[in-house]
Amino acid sequence: MALLEDRVNSVPAPRELTTKPRRSDQIFRFVVTLGGMSSLVILGLIALFLSIKGIHILNEKGFSFITESRWEVVTDENQEVIQSTFGIGAMLVGTMLTAVIALFVGVPISILGALYLSFYASGRVKTFLVSLIDLMAAFPSLLFGFWGFFVFMDSAEYWAKLINKYLGFIPIFQVPTPIFERSPFIAGLVLAIMIIPIVTSISREIFAQTPLDRIQAAFALGATRLTMIRAVVIPYGRGGIVGGAMLGLGRAMGETVAVYTVLNVVYAVNWQMLFGAGGNIASLILLKFGEAGAYEVDALMAAGLILFLLTLVVNFAADFLVNRFGKRGR
Amino acid sequence: MSEENQNQKAMPASLASVAAKHAQKQPGTNPLGTGLEARGVHAWFGTKHVLSDVTLDFAAGTVTALIGPSGCGKSTFIRTLNRMHEFIPTAALAGEVRLDGKDIYAPGTDVTKIRLKIGMVFQKPNPFPSMTIGENVLSGLKLAELKRSNTDDLLESCLVRAGLWNEVKDRLKEQGGSLSGGQQQRLCIARSLAVEPQVLLMDEPCSALDPGSTFRIEETIAELSQTMTIIIVTHNMQQAARVSDYTAFFLSNDGPGLMVETGPTSQIFSAPRDKRTEDYVTGRFG
Incomplete structure (x- = not known):
């Protein structure tokens, strides 16, 4: 009797569920773990390297390193540093300004391109354009820079003057003196062209995954392609578009050579995007690295560290946005 | 007489009696236009001929069931009726489909208007997950760019006709995906009603649903057939017998699918003229 009661009253604790994987599976698991961790390790090592090299500069200069806009080193005849001022404020602003212009121009073009490729382009045109865009993604950025400098600059300058003439009452379109060459505007446009391939191909891949049954449901309700895209494809692809834009x-933000070619490096914070002054962190590093002494190199590493952190923050923010707003259409 | 009796005995009593219970509507008893007519419809995917020479009338205000084994072309056929067939890149078609006497494949036809008049419900419930229940029902208005003044009334009447109003009237603001499978399918039916189609095509609407939900949808079909023409593809012969006035039997013998026989449902299930139909409805194959 007691036994029966025990069985009725006692609820067992959940058992631990274990399995012993086969040897081959264990080895494979080790190999893929190695692969998975390697990117983390490499990223960590780079961050560590930048920190070790740059942290003493950040300690010395403090907050002024990102607020100040001067980059001066005075050395004596023995190449000993007598006096130095390092501040990347202008470069930080330039980095963000050019990147935002690039997104503003590049992302809409990319989305339209991806929609065309996914829902309008037929057979051969599509295959041709897709491989062209992939080619464009692999194009060296120096060539974009050259093209931007020798070919694109003239027309961009003309547009800049037009914008300044008709929209000049808006502060960001004002210029203190009429210098329209090598401005953040032009650098931003070159960057826009450079990010179009990656944003387009990511958006296209997301659009291609739109569930067919939803597309069919929309068409069966008398949808046109435009209304179908608005009701089905865009809500589904929203998260992916944000992700692609963030990669762009x-x-x-990290582009060096192209920006260096088409943007004047000037050590003054410039929000007036049509005015030929600016620079970004990466192009500053390129500009100074060749002739920098050991101490200045450390300062450049510190600038690199700031760029690294900025990229990290932007990516986390993008992840947050995708998780917050991207899921709803799925 | 005696031969027909014998024939009836050979049938499983259930299907024939189920079909007999369903009061068959006569064509033309409803003032809903002349209905839908398929004339010599052939269909291809690439070079593969999948449907051959189907001529079939769907009288306005009747329910027609399309039955047959898998791969016989009945789903392809139903998709030619509202031009969803051409959605597949390599699809081709010959013949005519006429709605109120006008060929829906005529040059210069706006295909979106055809699909408004001939709605479709799919095998798998496919509500739009980015929209609420209410938005789902009215999505057709937005998709087809139609203007309606009193959308609240339309919303309610569509959900009532689809037999879903009582279950969702207090949760119209919830996402469509929060409903059960059967409810989602009725939501999809409600959604296709909102654009007021003349004809509703249903491609195995119950094959992903449990018996209870299936029963509810069959009730809805009976209700809807008062005001529109319904064509339903089904694998379930019981269902065909329960809901339809007419039945068409499709079959493919390694070649393109053919329509073997069509007639009043009670006749198809009790006294089919073709031996192949008899074999199929008595469960000898398929």
Whole structure:
């Protein structure tokens, strides 16, 4: 009797569920873990390197390193540093300004392009354009820079003057003196062209995954392609578009050579995007690295560290946005 | 007489009696236009001929069931009726489909207007997950760019006709995906009603649903057939017998699918003229 009661009254604790994987599976698990962790390790090592090299500069200069806008080193005849001022404020602003212009121009073009490729382009045109865009993604950025400098600059300057003439009452379109060459506007446009391939191909892949049954449901309700895209494809792809745009933003913020070619490096914070003055962190590093002494190199590493952190923050913010707003259409 | 009796005995009593219970509507008893006519419809996917020479009338205000084994072309056929067939890139078609006497494939036809008049419900419930229940029902207005003044009334009447109003009237603001499978399918029916189609095509609407939900949808079909023409593809012969006035039997013998026989449902299930139909409805194959 007691036994029966025990069985009725006692609820067992959940058992631990275990399995012993086969040897081959264990080895494979080790190999893929290695692969998975390697990117984390490499990223960590780079961050560590930048920190070790740059942290003493940040300690010395403090907050002024990101607020100040001067970059001066005075050395004596023995190459000993007598006096130095390092501040990347202008470069930080330039980095963000050019990247935002790039997104503003590049992302809409990319989305339209991706929609065309996914829902309008037919057979051969589509295959051709897709491989062209992939080619464009692999194009060296130096060539974009050259093209921007020798070919694109003239027309962009003309547009800049037009914008200044008709929209000049808006503060960001004002210029203190009429210098329209090598401005953040032009650098931003070159960057926009550079991010179009990546944003387009990511958006296209997301659009291609739109569930067919939803597309069919929309068409069966008398939808046109435009209304179908608005009701089905865009809500589904929203998260992916944000993700692609953030990859583009990352590329735009880190771009070195192209920006160096088409943007004047000037050590003054400049929000007036049509005015030929600016620079971004990466192009500053390129500009100074060749002739920098050991101490200045450390300062450049500190600038690199700031860029690294900025990229990290932007990516986390993008992840947050995708998780927050991207899921609803799925 | 005696031969027909014998024939009836050979049938499983259930299907024939189920079909007999369903009061068959006569064509033309409803003032809903002349209905839908398929004339010599052929269909291809690439070079594969999948449907051959189907001529079939769907009288206005009747329910027609399309039955047949898998791969016989009945789903392809139903998709030619509202031009969803051409949605597949390599699809081709010959013949005519006429709505109120006008060929829906005529050059210069706006295909979106055809699909407004001939709605469709799919096998798998597919509400739009980014929209609420209410938005889902009215989505057709937005998609087809139609203007309606009193959308609240339309919303309610569509949900009532789809037999879903009582279950969702207090949760119209919730996402469509929060409903059960059967409810989602009725939501999809409500959604296609909102654009007021003349004809409703249903491609195995119950094959992903449990018996209870299936029963509710069959009730809805009976209700809807008062005001529109319904064509339903089904694998379930019981269902065909329960809901339809007419039945068409499709079959493919390694070649393109053919329509073997059509007639009043009670006749198809009790006294089919073709041996192949008899074999199929008595469960000898398929």
